[in-house]
Amino acid sequence: EMKIKVIGxxxxxxxxxxxxxxxxxxxxxxxxxxxxxxxxxxLTQNLDPARVPYDSIVIGAEYAIEFDNRxxxxxxxxxxxx
Numbered sequence: 001e002m003k004i005k006v007i008g009x010x011x012x013x014x015x016x017x018x019x020x021x022x023x024x025x026x027x028x029x030x031x032x033x034x035x036x037x038x039x040x041x042x043l044t045q046n047l048d049p050a051r052v053p054y055d056s057i058v059i060g061a062e063y064a065i066e067f068d069n070r071x072x073x074x075x076x077x078x079x080x081x082x
Contacts, residue, residue: 001066003079004030011054026054045073052076 008029015022025046034041045065047057058078066075 001064001075002032003062004028004032004065005062006030006057006059009054009057009059011049024049026052026057028057047073047076 006028010027010029011025012027013022013024026049028045028047030043030045031040032043034043062079064075064077064079065073068074
């Protein structure tokens with residue numbers, strides 16, 4: 001599990017020109033570490049809108065995010081101050 005601060009968000013929905021399949025997901029933008037990058041990298045992560053509704057994502061808020069062994073998000077929860 002790691003903590004991130006959401007610095008941007010987008011909702012993307014439509015039909016792929018390449019495959020013809022429909023897509024629908026929320027995308028978050030955050031700063032984090034990346035291989036080969038000195039300092040912080042601008043990163044994005046796609047989220048299932050059925051699990052994480054667009055309106056529930058707060059820009060500037062911190063979240064705990066966790067990935068499974070294949071890189072899929074299994075936890076995305078807002079961190080509240082104690």
